[in-house]
Amino acid sequence: MELKPLIKVEDISFGYSRKTVLNDVSLSIRAGEVVTLLGPNGCGKSTLIKIILGLLRPATGTIFFNGENILHIGSKSLAREIAYVPQIHKSSFPYTVMDMVLMGRIPHKTFFFRYSKTDVDIAGGALERLAIAHLADRAYTEISGGERQLTLIARALAQGARTFIMDEPASGLDYGNQLRLLDQIIKLSREGYTFIKSTHSPEHALWIADRVIMIKNGTVVADGACDDVISPENLFHLYNARVNILKLNGSSFGVCVPQTICGCWKDDNDQCWE
Amino acid sequence: MKRSLLFPVLSLILVLTAAFSLTLGKYPLTLDDITGFFLLKMFGVGDDIDPEHFLLLGNLLIDIRLPRILAAILIGASLSVSGAAFQAMFVNPLVSPGLLGVLAGASFGAAMSMVFFDSWFAVQSFTFLFGFIAVLIAVGIARMHKGNTILLLVLGGVISAALFTSLLSIIKYIADPFNQLPAIVQWLMGGLSLVDHKTLLAAGIPQVVSIIVMILFSGYLNALSMGDEEAQALGIPVEWIRMLLIFVATMMSALTVVLAGMIGWVGLIIPHITRMLVGPDNKILIPASALIGAIYLIFVDDISRMLFNVEIPIGITTSLVGIPFFAIILRKAKKGWN
Numbered sequence: 001m002e003l004k005p006l007i008k009v010e011d012i013s014f015g016y017s018r019k020t021v022l023n024d025v026s027l028s029i030r031a032g033e034v035v036t037l038l039g040p041n042g043c044g045k046s047t048l049i050k051i052i053l054g055l056l057r058p059a060t061g062t063i064f065f066n067g068e069n070i071l072h073i074g075s076k077s078l079a080r081e082i083a084y085v086p087q088i089h090k091s092s093f094p095y096t097v098m099d100m101v102l103m104g105r106i107p108h109k110t111f112f113f114r115y116s117k118t119d120v121d122i123a124g125g126a127l128e129r130l131a132i133a134h135l136a137d138r139a140y141t142e143i144s145g146g147e148r149q150l151t152l153i154a155r156a157l158a159q160g161a162r163t164f165i166m167d168e169p170a171s172g173l174d175y176g177n178q179l180r181l182l183d184q185i186i187k188l189s190r191e192g193y194t195f196i197k198s199t200h201s202p203e204h205a206l207w208i209a210d211r212v213i214m215i216k217n218g219t220v221v222a223d224g225a226c227d228d229v230i231s232p233e234n235l236f237h238l239y240n241a242r243v244n245i246l247k248l249n250g251s252s253f254g255v256c257v258p259q260t261i262c263g264c265w266k267d268d269n270d271q272c273w274e
Numbered sequence: 275m276k277r278s279l280l281f282p283v284l285s286l287i288l289v290l291t292a293a294f295s296l297t298l299g300k301y302p303l304t305l306d307d308i309t310g311f312f313l314l315k316m317f318g319v320g321d322d323i324d325p326e327h328f329l330l331l332g333n334l335l336i337d338i339r340l341p342r343i344l345a346a347i348l349i350g351a352s353l354s355v356s357g358a359a360f361q362a363m364f365v366n367p368l369v370s371p372g373l374l375g376v377l378a379g380a381s382f383g384a385a386m387s388m389v390f391f392d393s394w395f396a397v398q399s400f401t402f403l404f405g406f407i408a409v410l411i412a413v414g415i416a417r418m419h420k421g422n423t424i425l426l427l428v429l430g431g432v433i434s435a436a437l438f439t440s441l442l443s444i445i446k447y448i449a450d451p452f453n454q455l456p457a458i459v460q461w462l463m464g465g466l467s468l469v470d471h472k473t474l475l476a477a478g479i480p481q482v483v484s485i486i487v488m489i490l491f492s493g494y495l496n497a498l499s500m501g502d503e504e505a506q507a508l509g510i511p512v513e514w515i516r517m518l519l520i521f522v523a524t525m526m527s528a529l530t531v532v533l534a535g536m537i538g539w540v541g542l543i544i545p546h547i548t549r550m551l552v553g554p555d556n557k558i559l560i561p562a563s564a565l566i567g568a569i570y571l572i573f574v575d576d577i578s579r580m581l582f583n584v585e586i587p588i589g590i591t592t593s594l595v596g597i598p599f600f601a602i603i604l605r606k607a608k609k610g611w612n
Binding site: 050053054055074075076077078079080082083084086089091092093094095096099103104106107109112113114115159 | 361362365366367424490491493494496497499500501503504506507508509510511549553554555557
C-alpha cells in the first residue's frame with residue numbers, strides 16, 4: 001500500500017526577474033523519511049527549501065502538507081509542524097542557549113506572550129535530549145559550532161514540529177561535529193521525525209539518507225533510493241567531477257573517491273601517474 | 275543581580291533620582307520641603323506651610339521642576355527603548371534613533387511646521403511623519419544593495435540623516451532670522467527648560483502608549499533579531515509586525531524632538547549598557563532600558579543645569595558624556611556582533 005505523502009510538491013516554478021531558479025519541480029516526501037537534496041551551487045536547492053517552508057511563494061505550483069495547501073495553513077500552525085534548522089550562524093546578540101531554544105515555543109503562544117513554566121520545561125527537555133543541558137545558561141555566541149548546531153536542533157524540537165528542514169546543516173562544522181550531526185539526525189529519524197536536508201557532500205547522503213533528490217539548473221534530474229541514485233554517472237552529470245563509489249571491507253558506508261585530481265591518479269603502490 | 279529584584283531596584287533608583295533632582299536648582303530645597311509640600315498639596319496633612327512659601331514651592335515644583343523631570347524620564351525611556359528595539363528588529367547593534375536618521379527627520383519636520391504652521395498638532399504630526407520617512411529611506415538604501423547588511427544600514431542612516439540635516443538648513447535659511455531662527459537653533463540643541471504641561475501631555479501620552487506596546491511585543495523582538503527567514507519560520511508574520519514596531523519606535527523617539535530637541539547617543543549607549551547588565555533577552559532588556567534610560571537622562575539633565583551658572587543644552591551634554599563612554603564600552607559591546 002502506498003502511504004499518503006506527508007509533503008507533496010507539485011509543479012513548482014520560481015524565478016527572480018529574468019532568471020528562472022526552479023522549473024516545474026515535483027516531488028513527494030513520506031513521513032519518517034530522511035531525504036537529501038544534492039546539487040551544485042546555485043541549482044535551486046535553497047530556494048526549494050524556502051518554498052517548502054512557506055518563506056517564498058512559488059510563481060506556479062502548489063505544496064501540500066498532509067494534503068492541505070500550505071498557503072492555506074496559518075504560519076503559526078505550519079511552524080508547529082515544520083521546523084527550519086538554519087546553517088549555524090553568529091547571532092548579533094549574545095542570547096543564552098536557553099533563550100534561543102525558548103524561541104521555538106513562539107508558535108505555541110498567543111499574541112502578547114510570556115514563557116510559562118511548561119515552555120521552560122519543554123525547552124529544557126529538548127536540550128537534555130541532545131545532551132547539551134549544561135549549556136543552557138551559556139551565551140550562544142560563545143559556544144562552538146557543533147554546539148550551536150545542536151542548539152538550533154533543540155529549538156526545532158521545542159517547536160514541537162515533526163518535520164525538520166535543514167539547509168546545508170553540515171556547513172561550517174568540523175569533521176567530528178559533522179559525524180555527530182548525522183548521528184543525531186539518524187537517532188531522531190528512528191523516532192519518526194522526517195528530515196529534508198540539503199548538502200554538498202554525497203557521502204553524507206550515502207551514510208544517512210533514505211532517499212536522494214538531485215537538482216540541477218532548477219529541475220529534478222534524479223530521485224530515488226540512495227544506492228540507486230548516487231552513481232558515478234549521476235555525480236558526473238551533477239558536479240562535472242569523476243568519482244568512484246566504493247564500499248570498503250564490508251562496511252555498510254560507501255565513500256566517494258575521486259578518479260583524478262589535476263589529471264593524476266594513484267595506483268595500488270601509491271604512485272602517481274599522468 | 276537576581277531577576278526578581280531587578281525591576282524593583284531599578285524603579286527605586288529612578289524614584290530616588292527623581293526626588294533628589296527635585297531638590298536641585300538655583301533655589302535649593304531639601305527633601306523635607308518637598309515631602310512636606312506634596313503631603314499638604316495632595317492629602318492636606320502635615321505641617322502648615324506659610325502661604326507665600328507654599329506658592330513659591332508650588333511654582334518651583336509643579337510648574338518648573340516636575341515637568342522637567344517627567345520630560346527627562348519620558349525622553350530617556352523613549353530613546354532607549356526605541357534604540358534597543360531598532361537594534362533587535364534590524365539585527366544590528368549599531369543603530370539607534372539618531373543613527374537611523376529618525377532624529378534628523380523629526381527635527382526637519384518640527385522646524386518646518388514651526389515656520390509654516392503654527393499649531394501643536396502640526397508640529398507633532400510632521401515630527402513623526404518625517405522621522406518615519408527618514409527610517410524608511412535608511413532601510414530602503416540598505417536594501418538596494420547587497421553586502422554587509424550591518425554596515426549598509428548604518429550607511430543608509432548616515433545618508434538619510436545627512437539629507438534631512440540639509441533640508442533643515444534650508445528651513446533655517448528661509449526662517450525669519452530675528453524670531454524663528456534663534457528659536458529653532460536654541461530648541462534643536464536640546465533643552466528641557468521650555469517643557470510645559472501641555473507639551474508634556476501631548477507628547478507624553480503617545481510615548482507612554484508606544485513604550486507599553488513595545489514591551490508587549492518584546493518577545494517577538496528576540497525572534498526578529500534572528501533574521502527574517504528564521505522569524506517567519508517560527509510562525510511570526512514578519513512584515514507587518516516589523517512595520518508596526520518601526521512605527522511605534524519611531525513615534526516614541528520622534529516625539530522626544532518635540533519635547534527637547536535633538537538628543538543624541540542615548541538611544542545607542544543605554545541599550546548597550548543595559549544589555550551588559552541584564553543580558554540580551556528583549557523581554558527584560560526593553561523594560562530595563564526604559565528605566566535605566568530614564569535614570570540616565572534625569573542625571574544628565576542635572577549636570578546640564580547645575581554644572582555651570584548657565585544651563586548647557588542637554589543635547590550637548592548627552593553627546594559629551596555618551597561619546598567617550600561609547601568609545602570605552604565599544605570593546606566590550608563589540609563581542610556581541612563579531
